[in-house]
Amino acid sequence: MFTRLKTMLIKEFIQILRDPKMRAVILIVPMVQIIIFGYAVNTDVKHIATAIYDLDNSVPSRELAARLQQSGYFDLVARVGTTDEIRDLIDHGRVKAAVQINHGFAATIDAGRTAPVQVIVDGSDSNTARIVLSHAVKIAGNFSDQLLLEREVRRRGASWQPAEMALQSRTWFNENLESRNYYVPGVMAQMVLIVTMMLSAMSVVREKEIGTMEQIIVTPIRRWEFILGKTLPFALIGYLNVAMVTTLAVFWFDIPIRGSLLLLGAATGVYLLSTLGFGLLISTVSHSQQQAMMSAFMFMFPAMLLSGFAFPVENMPESIQYLTWINPLRHYLVIIRGIFLKGVGMEVLWPQIVFLALLGGSILATAVYRFRKTVS
């Protein structure tokens, strides 16, 4: 019953493993990529190059500068003497922010009035600018509170205690707010998408191009035997990649994995069903490898942007949110982040898993249905 399938699998594995370029693509590239991306892909905003324009040069102005520096968020890389210099530094991208403390800063504070401090940020990257501003506001606010407190203590005596509210914040799942913990599992999901989809998108159309397809379809091989023979090896490669990358994530990047590895395996299975299904569908309807490659890119690009990898799906317009339902990456990201960071199981993730299974099953069925044992 499975003679032909076995024969297909043997042939596919020989072909994949015999080609040194293919071995590199499967075994080395994913490891290298996860290491590079693990360091590169993060949204933590720290050590912002900052210019300081201190016209006052007093004790409190220097104190404010020191507080900015010590926070770890700002690196005071330049001291400037004119506003034109600030403009120049920001234009050239040498600093992302500038702080201007006007003459009379100390005197105004001593007189018991509010002293303004100017912060200029490079808003071309709006997200970073917002984070920079919030850090600056927090540091200035703390400094201001401290000044206020010292004044009150001087006025009322050392035993005076202020009445205040203290915010106790705790972050669950990613205690230190390491953006790497959030992004590395996502990179892994994308890599599996790219590797398995590309390989499967090339697989059938390559046989068409080199002419072996005609010889295969003139045999009594059944459609499902051929399609499954083309799919299973790449599914195995997908699993291998997930295993390698998970190992690296856990032992190299210290990403916690709190959920069940078994569930991760099962969820990967249904995810692969849809990535391979889309790839095969592309491959069966394409006439050349070039066409298949372009089609695969046209699928993967929106799949990545509309997955919630970098831009939360909740922030998208409602109609686009519906569109993301047919995006396998979106569901797998929820699953994989759930398993890695939250440690949740089937009781929470079942909708995603069921949806992926339905999506993958129907796409793969369409690929088998669209595959014709005829030439056109």
Added chain:
Amino acid sequence: MTGTDSSAVVVLHDLERRFGDFVAVNRINLSVQRGEIFGFLGPNGAGKSTTIRMLCGLLTPSAGGGSVAGFDINTAPEQIKERIGYMSQKFSLYEDLTVEENIDFYAGIYKLPTARREERKRWVIAMAGLEEHRQSLTGTLSGGWKQRLALGCAIIHEPPIIFLDEPTAGVDPISRRSFWELIYQLADAGVTVFVTTHYMDEAEYCDCLGLIYRGELIALGTPEELKGAMTEELVEVACEQPQEALFIVEGLPGVQHAALFGRGLHVVTARAGEAIPVIATALTAAGLRTGQPERIVPSLEDVFVSLIEARDRQTAPQVEVAR
């Protein structure tokens, strides 16, 4: 040649295939007997491959039908695929697999029983002369070897009917000759061979020939029948300046057509006896050194060139309008 013959294993019945407005195969009728070598001839683009592909279940006919090994090509292509071997003009084995791996692959796809598998593998390797190259990557083999291995893989399941689509294209003459010896052996064993070619010497090897031109079957019969069917008479003129001679001869009365042929001309005439003196006089008058023109028995090439020319004269005005 009727489709009702009980020993016919390949039958085409008004078979037609269109690609958009283009009629690639136009209502072809023919049948091939068991154990026969049927040669399907025609210039490139005449519809040979399209016809073979329809018979092998690789293309669905636009109209008409046919049967192969008793199965309808419209409704039972998968049953046909179990009973045929097919080899296309394009080399279609996996070049990144070894000789043995390719054989094993096709043996598995055709579900040969394990016992028969080894026996057939030995046969293919011996037939292709690849005993020394079992572990060689197929891509490194020479053209003749590749072609024999491709044939071996295509018939590893011992099908009763074999379709060969220009099997000897791009293969050296010695390999071509031994390839045809192999085809004879298979035919002797009762295998029906349906082969397309445009080599006229190969056409002579066939039991029966069909000539297809612009999608239409314009001649059908044994090589002898076709040669005998040529109503015109053929004159050969040996000469040293055939180009100039051709120019002169084509305009002479009684000459229907002339073509370069080796170191001379083949001239198609209504009656050779009347045309020979006219040709000789004209060429001598032009100062060309020629041998004495003489009437010859037409070769298949002459027959086909004459048939195609006749068809062109008949349909050319219509084709112009159609375009």
